[in-house]
Amino acid sequence: MGKLQGKVAIITGGAGGIGKGIATAFVKEGAKVAIVDVNEEAGLEALEELKRFQPESNFIQADLTDHQNLKNIVDDVVSNYNKLDILVNNAHASRNKPFLEQTQDDLDLSFNTGFYPTFYLMQAAIPHLKETKGNIINFDSGAGVEGHASQASYAAAKEAIRAITRVAANEFGKDGITVNLIAPITNSPGVKQWAEAEPEYYQEVLNKIPMKKFGDPELDIGRAAVFLASDDSKYISGQTINVDGGSVKF
Numbered sequence: 001m002g003k004l005q006g007k008v009a010i011i012t013g014g015a016g017g018i019g020k021g022i023a024t025a026f027v028k029e030g031a032k033v034a035i036v037d038v039n040e041e042a043g044l045e046a047l048e049e050l051k052r053f054q055p056e057s058n059f060i061q062a063d064l065t066d067h068q069n070l071k072n073i074v075d076d077v078v079s080n081y082n083k084l085d086i087l088v089n090n091a092h093a094s095r096n097k098p099f100l101e102q103t104q105d106d107l108d109l110s111f112n113t114g115f116y117p118t119f120y121l122m123q124a125a126i127p128h129l130k131e132t133k134g135n136i137i138n139f140d141s142g143a144g145v146e147g148h149a150s151q152a153s154y155a156a157a158k159e160a161i162r163a164i165t166r167v168a169a170n171e172f173g174k175d176g177i178t179v180n181l182i183a184p185i186t187n188s189p190g191v192k193q194w195a196e197a198e199p200e201y202y203q204e205v206l207n208k209i210p211m212k213k214f215g216d217p218e219l220d221i222g223r224a225a226v227f228l229a230s231d232d233s234k235y236i237s238g239q240t241i242n243v244d245g246g247s248v249k250f
């Protein structure tokens with residue numbers, strides 16, 4: 001029996017990087033997973049891989065900036081699998097720029113892909129999670145927790161996500177729902193792009209990681225997410241779990 005045997009999960013941004021790593025870790029533990037992503041080609045490829053472990057895996061092609069459609073995603077998953085146990089709000093897009101150069105468009109990109117989908121998917125999912133005493137896993141970043149230079153729009157959306165995570169942990173603890181955050185450092189397509197664009201900054205971050213390496217999407221972040229979605233962590237809620245090789249220490 002897997003640790004997530006029979007559980008149903010939605011994972012946003014599941015076509016690549018951390019989202020795909022979590023989806024893979026989940027299906028290997030017996031979960032049925034619906035990955036949601038704007039990238040159809042990568043999503044279908046990821047689906048093929050997930051189906052090797054769980055034939056009932058699903059890919060929903062959707063742009064999370066279409067906020068009106070977010071409730072439909074949850075409704076479709078519940079009508080397909082008859083319940084929902086786990087919501088992972090992982091997708092987020094943003095631009096690094098000096099504080100004085102950040103525009104409304106930069107703020108909109110970060111909040112429209114990160115904060116608002118997290119908020120509205122939580123609203124749509126919570127009535128179903130009450131039925132299953134389920135879990136929500138949201139995503140923060142050291143950029144938010146520590147306030148990294150050149151990441152104002154990203155850090156702001158991440159800390160807004162942290163705020164609603166704690167609010168929901170307080171509001172729905174009585175219903176048996178746990179709501180936590182992972183703040184990761186991991187190799188992913190997003191990090192690869194960033195490393196190519198800003199190699200010095202990448203090296204600086206790498207040098208500061210006590211374990212001297214970027215994590216693995218499945219084996220490091222995926223396993224932490226399995227823990228937060230499983231019965232092993234039933235009494236942990238409202239927390240930020242730094243899965244970052246020891247980089248952030250509060």
Ligand SMILES: NC(=O)c1ccc[n+]([C@@H]2O[C@H](COP(=O)([O-])OP(=O)(O)OC[C@H]3O[C@@H](n4cnc5c(N)ncnc54)[C@H](O)[C@@H]3O)[C@@H](O)[C@H]2O)c1
Binds near residue numbers: 187
């Ligand atoms: N990788 C790291 O080291 C790191 C560090 C700190 C925080 N994080 C956070 O972890 C999460 C995952 O990071 P990652 O590095 O795997 O990201 P990534 O950029 O590699 O992958 C993000 C996925 O989200 C999808 N996506 C983006 N915009 C979307 C939209 N509008 N609608 C639907 N799907 C969309 C992309 O297609 C992609 O598959 C993010 O919340 C990120 O902020 C990552």
